[in-house]
Amino acid sequence: MLNGAVHRQLDIDLLRTFHLACELGTLRAVAERRHLTLGAVSQQIKRLETLLDRRLLERGRQGVTPTARGLQLQADSRAVVAAHDDLVDRLAAHRVGGVVRLGLPEVYTPRLLDDLLPRLRRAHPELSLQVRTESSGALRRLLDEDALDIAVTVTAATEPQGGVPLWRTRPIWAAGTTAVLAAGDPLPLALHPPDCPYRQLGLNALDAAHRAWAPAFTSASMAAIESAVEAGVAVGILDRSRLTPRMRELTPRDGLPALADCTAVLVESPTTDDTRATPRRIVFDALASARLAGAPEVR
Numbered sequence: 001m002l003n004g005a006v007h008r009q010l011d012i013d014l015l016r017t018f019h020l021a022c023e024l025g026t027l028r029a030v031a032e033r034r035h036l037t038l039g040a041v042s043q044q045i046k047r048l049e050t051l052l053d054r055r056l057l058e059r060g061r062q063g064v065t066p067t068a069r070g071l072q073l074q075a076d077s078r079a080v081v082a083a084h085d086d087l088v089d090r091l092a093a094h095r096v097g098g099v100v101r102l103g104l105p106e107v108y109t110p111r112l113l114d115d116l117l118p119r120l121r122r123a124h125p126e127l128s129l130q131v132r133t134e135s136s137g138a139l140r141r142l143l144d145e146d147a148l149d150i151a152v153t154v155t156a157a158t159e160p161q162g163g164v165p166l167w168r169t170r171p172i173w174a175a176g177t178t179a180v181l182a183a184g185d186p187l188p189l190a191l192h193p194p195d196c197p198y199r200q201l202g203l204n205a206l207d208a209a210h211r212a213w214a215p216a217f218t219s220a221s222m223a224a225i226e227s228a229v230e231a232g233v234a235v236g237i238l239d240r241s242r243l244t245p246r247m248r249e250l251t252p253r254d255g256l257p258a259l260a261d262c263t264a265v266l267v268e269s270p271t272t273d274d275t276r277a278t279p280r281r282i283v284f285d286a287l288a289s290a291r292l293a294g295a296p297e298v299r
Contacts, residue, residue, distance in 0.1 A: 012084050014048040015077050017041055018056060022074050026063040033164065033288065086122065098279040099128045103139040103151035106222045107239055108264070112152065116286055127279050135220065137195020146271040149280045152287065154262050156197050163267035164288050170240040171198050171259045173250035176232030183255060188216035190225045190234035197262060202237040205257040 020030045021041075031041045049056050056070035066074055104112060113131070120127055134142065136153040143151055154169055175181065187206065192199045206213050216234035219225055222242075229236040230246040237259070243249060250256045266287050268280070 010051070010077070010080075011048075012081060014044050014051075015081050017044045018048055018070075019074060019078070019081060021045060021057060021064055022066045022070065025065070029165075098126075098276060099130055100276065100279050100283045101130045101132070101147070101149045102283060103132050103134060103142055103148040103153075105136055105139070105152065105154060106133040107242060108152065109133050112287070116283075119286060120283065124279075124282060127282065129283070135193055135196045137193070137197070140267075141195075143267060143269045146269050149269050149276060150266070150284050150287065152264055152266055154197050154264050156201050156260065156262050163265040166264045166266055166288075169262045169264055171201060171237050171262060172240045172243070173202070173235055173254075173256045173259070174229050174238045174243060174247045175235045175250055176230050177246055177248050179232035179235070181235070181250075181254070186212040186214040187256070188234040189213050190217040190219070190228040190236040191215050192225065192237075193218075193220050198237040198239075201259060201262065205259055209257040211256070 017030060017034065020033055021027060024030055024033065027041045027045070028038055030036075031038045034041065045057060052069075052073070054069045055067050056073060057064040058067055109131070117129070120129070132139075132142070132148065136155070139148065139151040139153050142148040152166065153163075181187065189202075194200075203213070217225070217228040219228075225236050226238065226242060226244070226247075228234050229238070230244060235250065235256075238247075240249070252258055266284065268284060
């Protein structure tokens with residue numbers, strides 16, 4: 001037991017900042033996520049380390065990583081923070097109702113909603129979500145037209161302007177395991193609509209490498225694109241997490257240019273509507289703290 005532990009109290013706010021530091025890897029990212037200054041975040045970590053009389057994070061030029069004691073604290077306190085938040089939500093909830101219009105890329109919808117819906121239902125049973133799945137470009141337009149309140153979109157920018165960066169996405173070239181690509185022929189592509197960031201990223205990379213290509217299949221449906229890739233009909237640009245046993249990743253050794261990571265960003269409609277402000281903020285904050293299993297964190 002820690003010396004004097006009976007007189008010490010762990011501040012949930014300090015634990016929350018510490019958890020984000022472990023997950024995001026930089027104090028600057030924590031400051032952006034928590035809407036604090038970098039100095040305030042640094043002071044919170046120092047206060048927690050002083051309170052527990054142990055070093056919890058190693059600081060380096062690339063960011064921060066938890067020490068062995070830090071990893072232990074992260075594991076042991078995760079349930080404490082979750083139980084605290086759940087209790088506060090249930091006790092403090094003032095029956096917020098209303099409809100929030102949420103836009104999501106198809107590829108991330110199941111994993112995000114699996115986490116989001118149960119939490120919102122427990123804390124705000126009278127709040128309703130209207131979810132629309134579209135390409136990132138279409139979601140941006142719907143936000144500008146005030147047809148959506150909030151959206152998660154993917155951008156090729158590594159440091160996107162506006163919104164809250166959530167995680168990195170890793171686009172790759174994917175082909176069927178039995179597909180044979182002739183070096184001299186135009187690359188047959190399974191393409192998303194023109195407003196998809198992956199499509200533009202891939203075509204720009206091919207053009208820069210002077211690699212000929214031709215559209216073999218086009219669809220707004222991720223499932224249709226993946227089926228075309230698995231069947232060997234065309235090469236697709238997919239998130240690495242979408243690779244199936246019937247696909248293989250193509251790399252520069254296969255004559256294709258490397259693709260840069262993209263960023264998933266949480267954005268709001270620029271239109272202000274006081275009648276939807278509170279429910280919109282509740283959903284926005286819940287998504288801002290969401291974690292996508294297997295997705296690399298923003299550094």
